[in-house]
Amino acid sequence: MKTIIEPFRIKSVEPIYFTTKEERKAILEKACYNPFRIHAKDVLIDLLTDSGTSAMSSNQWAGIMQGDESYAGSESFFHFDNTIKQITGMPLVIPTHQGRAAEKIIFTILGGKGKYFISNTLFDTTRANIEFSGAEGIDLICEEGKHPTIPAPFKGNMDVEALKKVIKEKGPANIPMVIITVTNNSGGGQPVSMQNIKEVRQVCTENKIPLYIDACRFAENSYFIKLREEGYADKSVPEIALELFSYADGCTMSAKKDAFANIGGFLAMRDLDLAIRCRNLLIITEGFTTYGGLAGRDLEAIAIGLQEVMDENYLHYRIRSIEYLTNKLIAAGVPVMQPAGGHAVYIDAKEFLPDIPVDQYPGQALVGALYLEGGIRSVEIGSLMFGKYDETGKLIPAQMELVRLAIPRRVYTQSHIDYVSEVIIDVFNKRNTLKGLTIIEETPMLRHFTAKLKPVQ
Numbered sequence: 472m473k474t475i476i477e478p479f480r481i482k483s484v485e486p487i488y489f490t491t492k493e494e495r496k497a498i499l500e501k502a503c504y505n506p507f508r509i510h511a512k513d514v515l516i517d518l519l520t521d522s523g524t525s526a527m528s529s530n531q532w533a534g535i536m537q538g539d540e541s542y543a544g545s546e547s548f549f550h551f552d553n554t555i556k557q558i559t560g561m562p563l564v565i566p567t568h569q570g571r572a573a574e575k576i577i578f579t580i581l582g583g584k585g586k587y588f589i590s591n592t593l594f595d596t597t598r599a600n601i602e603f604s605g606a607e608g609i610d611l612i613c614e615e616g617k618h619p620t621i622p623a624p625f626k627g628n629m630d631v632e633a634l635k636k637v638i639k640e641k642g643p644a645n646i647p648m649v650i651i652t653v654t655n656n657s658g659g660g661q662p663v664s665m666q667n668i669k670e671v672r673q674v675c676t677e678n679k680i681p682l683y684i685d686a687c688r689f690a691e692n693s694y695f696i697k698l699r700e701e702g703y704a705d706k707s708v709p710e711i712a713l714e715l716f717s718y719a720d721g722c723t724m725s726a727k728k729d730a731f732a733n734i735g736g737f738l739a740m741r742d743l744d745l746a747i748r749c750r751n752l753l754i755i756t757e758g759f760t761t762y763g764g765l766a767g768r769d770l771e772a773i774a775i776g777l778q779e780v781m782d783e784n785y786l787h788y789r790i791r792s793i794e795y796l797t798n799k800l801i802a803a804g805v806p807v808m809q810p811a812g813g814h815a816v817y818i819d820a821k822e823f824l825p826d827i828p829v830d831q832y833p834g835q836a837l838v839g840a841l842y843l844e845g846g847i848r849s850v851e852i853g854s855l856m857f858g859k860y861d862e863t864g865k866l867i868p869a870q871m872e873l874v875r876l877a878i879p880r881r882v883y884t885q886s887h888i889d890y891v892s893e894v895i896i897d898v899f900n901k902r903n904t905l906k907g908l909t910i911i912e913e914t915p916m917l918r919h920f921t922a923k924l925k926p927v928q
């Protein structure tokens with residue numbers, strides 16, 4: 472087997488900035504141990520997110536120049552609209568400025584007090600939009616998905632038996648929608664199998680509940696199905712994606728992921744009445760129905776990116792590059808989510824730092840240490856992001872304490888990734904010296920974005 476190479480050559484480069492450890496110590500303190508508070512210029516390798524951080528292709532940049540900026544009926548909208556119809560098979564497409572804007576619209580219309588939205592795992596903004604409407608979000612990840620270091624092919628699957636039980640308990644009339652997130656971002660970027668989607672569809676049909684896909688990483692998920700699920704090896708990624716969407720009544724998507732765009736998103740559906748209600752809200756909050764808060768050039772970049780992402784040479788390299796970093800860490804004994812996910816490497820911070828209790832946020836402590844050691848920015852997906860308090864003010868921790876190293880698409884080369892693994896292994900070797908953190912300031916919702924913390928004495 473030969474080395475799997477980046478399936479592109481580099482036409483334009485961007486500098487990255489080096490800092491000393493002393494400088495980073497001061498920066499981290501000033502940022503109150505929260506990576507969202509660090510200036511990007513002070514980061515060497517930025518693995519905070521794969522969202523909106525992709526390198527666009529020369530074709531996308533050419534499309535940017537050709538973007539039609541007409542307020543109504545822009546040609547770029549029709550390019551966008553036709554591409555999404557073709558990929559998803561859904562007849563009604565609504566552009567939005569990013570994924571959460573699509574979520575805000577759909578949950579404002581279908582949410583509200585007494586309603587329940589059930590998912591394999593809701594992403595943080597999705598959950599926040601559901602809760603903001605007054606409704607409740609329920610995550611029903613399969614058993615395999617709860618154990619980071621035990622490998623299984625489809626750890627993003629929903630627990631179908633639990634779904635039946637919850638529907639019975641809450642009543643189908645109180646459940647406006649079941650949502651499958653592909654791949655399951657908060658659960659390790661793990662894929663969902665076609666079989667699982669079919670089974671969930673069956674339960675939804677029996678209970679007359681619409682099924683939606685959170686499609687941010689649909690191409691990565693489709694490629695995993697091709698690799699791992701029986702009967703799909705000879706199908707193309709567009710065929711697999713079309714089948715995946717065929718089981719759904721609609722989808723939300725952030726084009727900042729699997730569309731290689733720096734901004735954008737959409738809602739797509741089959742129900743015309745619902746689409747009319749969504750479009751009314753869109754016009755008030757986002758923009759007219761043929762641009763939805765985006766410039767014509769963004770619509771063009773998204774349309775081109777959505778086609779590019781389904782190229783199997785790209786997906787092969789993409790999935791392999793995440794696996795490459797995961798395998799290096801496994802070989803050094805670092806506890807990571809296994810098998811490798813589609814867009815990120817997830818370190819199991821609970822196992823990495825067993826002496827730091829969950830109410831001292833081991834994940835966030837590790838995020839700080841990776842920055843301090845090597846200028847790498849990562850994000851905690853654990854109790855800082857998802858923790859809640861009970862009536863007595865005691866922390867109800869998240870199911871897992873993960874640190875996500877999200878790999879931007881087409882941005883970093885193999886030597887960047889080698890450096891990242893060296894830094895993580897260095898920190899692992901001195902893990903006993905790391906200290907927990909305590910929160911000194913926080914907001915009631917999505918607190919991880921702005922929270923201030925300090926080391927435990």
Ligand code: F0G
Pocket residue numbers: 519520521522569570571572594596597652656685687724725726727735736
């Ligand atoms: N759903 C999933 C599964 C996501 O991962 C995200 C964003 C969204 C919805 C919201 O999309 O950012 O365009 O509003 N995830 C980013 C991340 C922010 O870092 O994983 P958005």
